[in-house]
Amino acid sequence: xxxxxxxxxxxxxxxPRRWTHAPVGTNAAGxxxxxxxxxxxxxxxxxxxxxxxxxxxxxxxxxxxxxxxxQTARLDVQVPYQHGRWQGLLQxxxxxxxxxxxxxxxIRMSMLLAGGPALERKEFVEYRxxxxxxxxxxxxxxxxxxxxxxxxxxxxxxxxxxxxFQPQLGIVQYLGxxxxxxxxxxxxxxxxxxxxxxxxxxxxxxxxxxxxxxxxFDAGWWISGGVAYGWEGEQELDGVGLNDRRRNLLYGxxxxxxxxxxxxxxxxxxxxxxxxxxxxxxxxxxxxxxxxF
Numbered sequence: 001x002x003x004x005x006x007x008x009x010x011x012x013x014x015x016p017r018r019w020t021h022a023p024v025g026t027n028a029a030g031x032x033x034x035x036x037x038x039x040x041x042x043x044x045x046x047x048x049x050x051x052x053x054x055x056x057x058x059x060x061x062x063x064x065x066x067x068x069x070x071q072t073a074r075l076d077v078q079v080p081y082q083h084g085r086w087q088g089l090l091q092x093x094x095x096x097x098x099x100x101x102x103x104x105x106x107i108r109m110s111m112l113l114a115g116g117p118a119l120e121r122k123e124f125v126e127y128r129x130x131x132x133x134x135x136x137x138x139x140x141x142x143x144x145x146x147x148x149x150x151x152x153x154x155x156x157x158x159x160x161x162x163x164x165f166q167p168q169l170g171i172v173q174y175l176g177x178x179x180x181x182x183x184x185x186x187x188x189x190x191x192x193x194x195x196x197x198x199x200x201x202x203x204x205x206x207x208x209x210x211x212x213x214x215x216x217f218d219a220g221w222w223i224s225g226g227v228a229y230g231w232e233g234e235q236e237l238d239g240v241g242l243n244d245r246r247r248n249l250l251y252g253x254x255x256x257x258x259x260x261x262x263x264x265x266x267x268x269x270x271x272x273x274x275x276x277x278x279x280x281x282x283x284x285x286x287x288x289x290x291x292x293f
Contacts, residue, residue: 014250016212016224019138019170021116023124024067030290032059038282051088067118076108101149103158110140140168152194162192181212206233220258227251247275264290
């Protein structure tokens with residue numbers, strides 16, 4: 001891994017059902033726990049070897065569905081609190097560090113351009129019955145805001161001290177209880193002008209595709225499997241390229257279920273593998289709960 005904040009180690013996503021059609025006025029507030037561990041590959045110039053890490057994340061979230069130009073729109077806000085440990089050999093000497101604090105919050109705004117009209121709950125139920133086979137097209141923009149813990153004299157931080165913008169385009173094909181999702185994303189980061197002692201860190205766009213297959217069952221159960229691939233995203237330090245283009249593969253699955261239609265749970269696993277000379281090979285286990293109102 002080259003010079004990057006801790007929150008950027010696993011910047012890509014593998015998120016099923018992100019384009020879900022729901023009645024306007026629906027709200028969901030939740031909390032999640034994510035455990036991440038893995039091995040890190042750093043730029044050899046940093047003289048860091050045999051590095052690994054563990055990260056515990058508590059993620060608070062809020063979502064709201066509303067109407068916009070007669071289409072369904074959605075606002076998501078996520079705020080992470082993290083405890084992380086990194087260890088390895090620095091110039092041949094065993095070294096370890098810990099970080100505790102808030103990571104960069106994420107705000108996402110999305111809108112269904114086709115196949116997802118803005119409907120009240122009763123109209124929504126009728127629409128879904130009449131459109132079991134349906135195609136949805138959505139457009140979204142996620143923004144990471146640099147409010148997380150950051151120290152300019154430290155190489156590894158929970159925050160990145162820069163904005164990150166992620167435009168997204170998604171297509172979902174519903175076929176009865178099955179849905180097939182495809183999302184294309186671009187990650188664009190602003191410049192960090194105060195990186196590790198006042199240096200200037202820049203990054204080229206990172207491109208990503210992810211696909212999911214979701215099967216829903218009676219009583220609110222669903223299961224999904226997905227895969228994602230990301231590439232490019234080379235960084236420059238004081239104008240010098242770091243030769244750290246990403247090539248990341250993610251794959252995993254989730255099981256979700258609801259109780260009394262208002263309490264929603266999800267259990268999932270994601271594996272990330274890096275095919276470049278820098279990056280992270282990691283396992284992510286997640287458990288989330290949300291109340292819908």
